[in-house]
Amino acid sequence: MKLRLRIWRQSDAESKGKMVSYVIDGVSEDASFLEMLDVLNEELIADGEDPVAFDHDCREGICGACSLVIDGQPHGPQAATTTCQLHMRQYSDGDTIDIEPWRAGAFPVVKDLVVDRSAFDRIIQAGGYISAPTGTAPDAHAVPVPKADADAAFSAAACIGCGACVAACPNGSGMLFMAAKVAHLGLMPQGQPERHTRVLGMVAAHDEAGFGGCTNTGECSAACPKEIGLDVIGRLNKDFRKAAARAA
Numbered sequence: 065m066k067l068r069l070r071i072w073r074q075s076d077a078e079s080k081g082k083m084v085s086y087v088i089d090g091v092s093e094d095a096s097f098l099e100m101l102d103v104l105n106e107e108l109i110a111d112g113e114d115p116v117a118f119d120h121d122c123r124e125g126i127c128g129a130c131s132l133v134i135d136g137q138p139h140g141p142q143a144a145t146t147t148c149q150l151h152m153r154q155y156s157d158g159d160t161i162d163i164e165p166w167r168a169g170a171f172p173v174v175k176d177l178v179v180d181r182s183a184f185d186r187i188i189q190a191g192g193y194i195s196a197p198t199g200t201a202p203d204a205h206a207v208p209v210p211k212a213d214a215d216a217a218f219s220a221a222a223c224i225g226c227g228a229c230v231a232a233c234p235n236g237s238g239m240l241f242m243a244a245k246v247a248h249l250g251l252m253p254q255g256q257p258e259r260h261t262r263v264l265g266m267v268a269a270h271d272e273a274g275f276g277g278c279t280n281t282g283e284c285s286a287a288c289p290k291e292i293g294l295d296v297i298g299r300l301n302k303d304f305r306k307a308a309a310r311a312a
């Protein structure tokens with residue numbers, strides 16, 4: 065199929081960017097979205113032009129590196145799907161596709177479609193860990209965890225930290241990401257020693273990084289490729305109120 069791509073091109077963090085049009089022909093419907101961009105880049109390189117910079121790593125929906133806003137939607141039109149798992153069979157011959165980077169104050173553009181997501185790293189450094197020794201797998205299994213808590217922790221742990229929640233949020237909030245980590249660790253017995261310092265530290269790092277506040281629009285959860293639910297934000301707010309009261 066033949067497509068028109070309108071892609072955000074920005075040579076570095078300081079430069080002004082703009083949408084640039086490219087026509088690409090012979091796109092296989094079996095190609096993934098990133099493979100389609102690979103073909104475009106091969107053509108650009110062959111023509112002596114600068115290839116389009118974009119993030120990727122695993123290309124199987126687990127690392128969270130891929131991060132494109134496609135036709136205004138983080139990770140594109142298919143629900144519960146990362147950009148790398150989106151396939152060109154979603155499109156028709158003659159389509160025009162707009163491709164942009166994550167748009168958020170806390171995620172500045174580095175080049176073209178690549179943004180700096182190190183603000184997420186700083187949130188994790190502020191509390192996204194446990195200090196309890198968990199031993200080897202049989203030791204960990206010896207710690208009884210209620211099934212409902214284990215299931216909820218596993219669901220929250222599915223967050224791959226891609227940042228689609230931030231890109232989708234009109235406030236540029238990182239609450240869904242942060243709340244998934246707080247829920248994942250706070251539901252487990254091993255996560256209890258830091259439960260309160262964790263939430264205080266992570267919220268402070270979140271605000272320091274320039275992410276906005278949550279106003280319950282729900283766009284974050286709708287855009288999340290791992291379908292993290294808004295309930296984790298309720299849990300974070302509850303933990304934060306308790307931790308703040310204890311610290312007062």
Ligand code: FES
Nearest residue numbers: 123127128130148
């Ligand atoms: S490249 Fe790893 S999730 Fe898409």
